[in-house]
Amino acid sequence: MVFDSQSLQVYLVGGTQDVHNDVDAFLEKVELAMQNGITAFQYREKGNSTLRPNERIDLGLQLRTLCTHYAIPLIVDDDYRLAQQINADGVHIGQNDTKVDQVSVAVGHQMFIGYSCNTPAQVEHANLMDFVDYIGCGPVFPTTSKADADPAIGLSELSRLNTLSIHPVVAIGGITEENMQAVHKTGVAGLGVISLIFNSDDLVATIKQMKSLYK
Numbered sequence: 150m151v152f153d154s155q156s157l158q159v160y161l162v163g164g165t166q167d168v169h170n171d172v173d174a175f176l177e178k179v180e181l182a183m184q185n186g187i188t189a190f191q192y193r194e195k196g197n198s199t200l201r202p203n204e205r206i207d208l209g210l211q212l213r214t215l216c217t218h219y220a221i222p223l224i225v226d227d228d229y230r231l232a233q234q235i236n237a238d239g240v241h242i243g244q245n246d247t248k249v250d251q252v253s254v255a256v257g258h259q260m261f262i263g264y265s266c267n268t269p270a271q272v273e274h275a276n277l278m279d280f281v282d283y284i285g286c287g288p289v290f291p292t293t294s295k296a297d298a299d300p301a302i303g304l305s306e307l308s309r310l311n312t313l314s315i316h317p318v319v320a321i322g323g324i325t326e327e328n329m330q331a332v333h334k335t336g337v338a339g340l341g342v343i344s345l346i347f348n349s350d351d352l353v354a355t356i357k358q359m360k361s362l363y364k
């Protein structure tokens with residue numbers, strides 16, 4: 150799949166740990182989110198996940214089928230080998246993961262690459278990397294979905310990083326129904342969310358609200 154920055158607009162991130170370690174409930178929510186127009190999905194099996202490596206491949210292959218069916222990119226967090234095993238469209242790399250240039254060499258040009266940056270120096274460094282397709286900036290606000298999250302950067306810093314970056318930016322961390330409009334106003338290419346969608350009482354309405362920002 151060719152990278153298209155519009156696919157960052159409503160970017161759902163998650164793994165079974167985000168749905169009580171219940172694989173079926175996770176798949177059901179992800180498919181409902183896809184039916185309702187999320188524009189990308191990142192498979193992020195982390196934290197309290199109880200899935201073994203083979204189970205991650207099995208689930209990843211099911212996500213591959215769903216993403217193909219709904220024509221949205223499948224991105225794998227951190228684990229570029231898993232990304233290769235399930236034929237993902239992209240891989241998302243953090244500052245503490247395998248070095249992003251090494252990942253780029255390993256996956257070649259067919260897979261697109263997202264990279265987490267939350268300081269001006271990190272963004273400037275990413276600007277020098279032409280193999281990076283987008284960057285993720287955050288947490289914008291405090292989050293409970295990532296145990297080792299850095300301190301929140303806030304809206305004005307997000308805006309500064311977005312201006313500095315030559316790559317499209319996905320904002321992530323603590324995005325809610327109340328603050329999504331302000332996050333969008335910083336000019337970012339997209340909103341990355343876990344709990345806003347997975348914990349929503351009305352997932353259909355939540356996605357609709359997110360999509361309306363980019364109309």
Ligand code: TZP
Nearest residue numbers: 288292294322323342343344
């Ligand atoms: N990276 C930075 S913050 C975060 C990740 C994966 C967690 C986002 O989760 P939530 O529930 O949308 O705050």
Ligand code: MG
Nearest residue numbers: 227242243246
């Ligand atoms: Mg990571």
